[in-house]
Amino acid sequence: METMPDDSPRKQGPDVASRRMLDVKPGALTQRTRAEQLAAALDDRIRADGLTAGESIGTLDSLRAESGFAYSTVSEAVRLLRDRGVIEIRPGRGGGLFVAEAGPVVRMRHTLLNVAEQPATVADAIELRDHLEVLIDVAAARHCTSRDVADLTSLLSTMEAAETWDDFLHANWALHERIAQICPNEMARAVYVSTLGHLNATSSRIDDDAADTYRRNRLQIHVDLVDAIASGDEPAVREVVSRHNTSM
Numbered sequence: 001m002e003t004m005p006d007d008s009p010r011k012q013g014p015d016v017a018s019r020r021m022l023d024v025k026p027g028a029l030t031q032r033t034r035a036e037q038l039a040a041a042l043d044d045r046i047r048a049d050g051l052t053a054g055e056s057i058g059t060l061d062s063l064r065a066e067s068g069f070a071y072s073t074v075s076e077a078v079r080l081l082r083d084r085g086v087i088e089i090r091p092g093r094g095g096g097l098f099v100a101e102a103g104p105v106v107r108m109r110h111t112l113l114n115v116a117e118q119p120a121t122v123a124d125a126i127e128l129r130d131h132l133e134v135l136i137d138v139a140a141a142r143h144c145t146s147r148d149v150a151d152l153t154s155l156l157s158t159m160e161a162a163e164t165w166d167d168f169l170h171a172n173w174a175l176h177e178r179i180a181q182i183c184p185n186e187m188a189r190a191v192y193v194s195t196l197g198h199l200n201a202t203s204s205r206i207d208d209d210a211a212d213t214y215r216r217n218r219l220q221i222h223v224d225l226v227d228a229i230a231s232g233d234e235p236a237v238r239e240v241v242s243r244h245n246t247s248m
Contacts, residue, residue, distance in 0.1 A: 033170065034069055035076035042077065043086055051099045057087065059096040083181070084190070129195040130245045134238060136192050139183040141229045141237045148182050149230045156226055160219055168215055175222060179229065 046057065058066070064074045078097060081087045088100040140148070155178055159171035173196050180189050180196075221244050228236035 033076075034073045035080060038063075038067055038069055038073065038077035039080040042081060046086065046099055053099050053101040055099045057097050057099060063097070084193070126195075129192065132188055132192045132195070133241050133245060135185070135188055136180050136183045137225065137229060137237050137241055138234050139185060139188075140179045141232050141234055143182050143184060144229050144232065145182075148178075149226075151178055152226045152229070156219075156223060159222065162215075165211055172218065172222070175226075179225075182229075 064071050087097050155175040162168035162171050180192050183189050225240045228240050
């Protein structure tokens with residue numbers, strides 16, 4: 001794996017090395033966190049190298065040294081891959097990070113990732129995401145805990161405080177992914193998060209005059225959504241999701 005950029009500023013911008021490593025299109029980097037970049041790169045390497053269940057992919061320390069990212073970034077990337085069923089963490093002597101058993105959900109995610117690499121799939125991803133939105137959000141309302149509410153509220157604050165359009169979009173996707181984590185339906189969650197990743201990498205910009213109005217409207221919809229989920233009000237969740245899906 002080629003060396004990835006450090007989190008700290010350098011004379012040469014990080015985009016050059018990262019783009020070479022991840023083979024992503026210009027502009028996509030600004031809409032993904034460094035942890036997401038690293039997680040995607042590790043997932044790609046596992047698939048490209050044909051690594052099988054139980055094979056080692058290193059340790060947190062070795063990935064930190066190899067990637068050049070901060071320890072917290074590497075830890076977050078590992079958490080993302082663990083939650084997605086791609087890797088497992090084994091503690092103790094001889095432990096580390098290993099390729100997880102590829103169950104049906106992981107195989108489906110890889111299929112979806114291959115589909116996402118094809119052109120003209122944005123409309124399909126939006127349609128699929130919209131249909132899953134009710135299932136994911138209603139399930140979140142049924143299973144939401146006080147910890148979940150605290151996390152969602154914090155992500156709303158990040159969304160509100162976003163200074164740039166890219167930051168706002170990323171906060172938006174992060175909120176939806178956190179909502180999806182509450183849903184116990186692993187299959188639906190895997191498909192939904194995969195569509196988010198594809199849309200995140202292909203999101204378009206809007207002009208500055210429209211951006212402020214759009215951001216205010218979208219923020220309020222997400223505030224209403226979190227309120228409905230936190231209160232367990234399923235009819236309210238369905239109503240907000242309808243507004244969410246028809247006011248893009």
